[in-house]
Every structure is written in structure tokens, then in C-alpha cells.
Amino acid sequence: MKRPAGIPNSIFQGIRHFLKYKKHIYAAPLFFLTAAGCIILIAVLVYNRFFSVSGEAVQMDLDQSSYDFSDTVIVIDPGHGGKDPGATSASGVTEDVIVFSVAQSLKEALEDAGAQVILTRSEDEFASLDQRKVDGDLFISLHSDAMDDPAVSGFTTYYTHPEQKAFAESINHALDRRSYFHNRGVHSMNYQVTWQLDYPAVLVELGYLSNAVDDMVLNKTRYQNMMVKGIVEGIDDYLN
Missing domain, CATH: 3.40.630.40 (Zn-dependent exopeptidases)
Incomplete structure (x- = not known):
């Protein structure tokens, strides 16, 4: 993971450490947020396809x-x-x-x-x-x-x-x-x-x-x- 320009090294290393070693904290919420987003997207597409058309x-x-x-x-x-x-x-x-x-x-x-x-x-x-x-x-x-x-x-x-x-x-x-x-x-x-x-x-x-x-x-x-x-x-x- 390459450090983007403009981000101090200490902050970058902290983010990298969190992402690498704290997956148990963010993995499950991230999965459910992603799944919820997909469900909402599908619902909107279905609604527009079947119910919102003139x-x-x-x-x-x-x-x-x-x-x-x-x-x-x-x-x-x-x-x-x-x-x-x-x-x-x-x-x-x-x-x-x-x-x-x-x-x-x-x-x-x-x-x-x-x-x-x-x-x-x-x-x-x-x-x-x-x-x-x-x-x-x-x-x-x-x-x-x-x-x-x-x-x-x-x-x-x-x-x-x-x-x-x-x-x-x-x-x-x-x-x-x-x-x-x-x-x-x-x-x-x-x-x-x-x-x-x-x-x-x-x-x-x-x-x-x-x-x-x-x-x-x-x-x-x-x-x-x-x-x-x-x-x-x-x-x-x-x-x-």
C-alpha cells in the first residue's frame, strides 16, 4: 500500500495498521453496509422498472x-x-x-x-x-x-x-x-x-x-x- 502524497507518514502508518490488524472491527459492518447498498440499488431499479414508468x-x-x-x-x-x-x-x-x-x-x-x-x-x-x-x-x-x-x-x-x-x-x-x-x-x-x-x-x-x-x-x-x-x-x- 503506497502512501499518497500529502498524508503524513505517521497517519498513513496508523491507517495501514488499522486496516491490516483490526479487520474484526470493521469487516462485518462494512459487509452489511455494502449488502444494504446493493439491496437499496436493486429495489430502486425494480421500482423504476415496474412502478415508476408512465x-x-x-x-x-x-x-x-x-x-x-x-x-x-x-x-x-x-x-x-x-x-x-x-x-x-x-x-x-x-x-x-x-x-x-x-x-x-x-x-x-x-x-x-x-x-x-x-x-x-x-x-x-x-x-x-x-x-x-x-x-x-x-x-x-x-x-x-x-x-x-x-x-x-x-x-x-x-x-x-x-x-x-x-x-x-x-x-x-x-x-x-x-x-x-x-x-x-x-x-x-x-x-x-x-x-x-x-x-x-x-x-x-x-x-x-x-x-x-x-x-x-x-x-x-x-x-x-x-x-x-x-x-x-x-x-x-x-x-x-
Whole structure:
């Protein structure tokens, strides 16, 4: 180890002695600091790759795909709304805001594919469960739940009647191709918004806002657009 110019020899020798004979003092902290730095760097790179990129690129990818939903009436039901905000996320954003954002993007994508789209509520409107009974060809109710256990994560697809199961499976399978979350599967449940309809209808829990990771990701435009693309692909798989 050569002494750099400008550093007194006594100081240089002291540093050299410390580095050579005191490794037990600095080696472990240096290792953990280096490992922590690498973890932070990887986390930043992953965040920038998946969550910080503008949703514009994803939307362009969606527009480039060829879908034809002409003569198909699709009802999109953004859960809750108005006086009923639904679940509150760990970051303070309510369920009704998140699902309406997804619903608006989904509406635009489906209309671009030629579908007639009906929203069961406007942005700040409350619609009762009875009011959500709307005639159509396909029905999709969007939600993002919260649980007492913050460890619960993932997306889930529900249906009620046996004739709705195939549609639910198509939506679930397509979302599984797009989502970062654990696929909690397809389940039969007597939710009013699906059992009161006699045509293909599903309720999708896009994630769990009580989970910090689900909350962060669901609030990202890019991820919302990925879910939109998954739902559009699921519709296309079912119809074709």
C-alpha cells in the first residue's frame, strides 16, 4: 500500500495498521453496509422498472392490439362510491377512487375495441346494489378489499351462477398473466351484483389495500393499465 502524497507518514502508518490488524472491527459492518447498498440499488431499479414508468407506454401497447367487441354491451361496475368510499388503503386512498380510475381506463379501452360500455356510477356517485342491476352482455364489478390481516395479498375473481364460471375463469387467467400479485383463484360467492344478473358477470378483487405492497402498486397508473389489459384480454378470450 503506497502512501499518497500529502498524508503524513505517521497517519498513513496508523491507517495501514488499522486496516491490516483490526479487520474484526470493521469487516462485518462494512459487509452489511455494502449488502444494504446493493439491496437499496436493486429495489430502486425494480421500482423504476415496474412502478415508476408512465402508464402511457402500457396504454400504447394496449391500443396496438386488435380487438373487436362490436355489438357487445359491457357493464363496468366500479365498487362503492359517493357516501360509501369502501376500504381505506394503508396510504389513505379509498377503494372507490382506485377502482373508478381502473374503470375509466377500462371503459376507454373497450370503446376503442367497438364495445358499448355502461358504467354503473359516475365518479362521486353512490349507486345502491339494486341500481347496479343493468342489462348487458357482460358485467364486471371492480373492487380492492381490505382485511384485518395486513399480510393478505393478491387478486381474486368471483362469480355466482354456474353459467358465469367460464367468464370468471377467462378473466382470472388473463389477469394472472399481467398481475404481480398472488392469484387467489376463482370462487363462487353470492355477491348481489353477480347473483342478481342472469348473464356472464364477475366481481374482481384487484388487491388488498390493507397490504402495504398491494396498496402501493394499485395506486400506480402503470399497474392499473396492466390490469385493464388483462381484463380486455380475458374478455377477448371468453368471446372468441
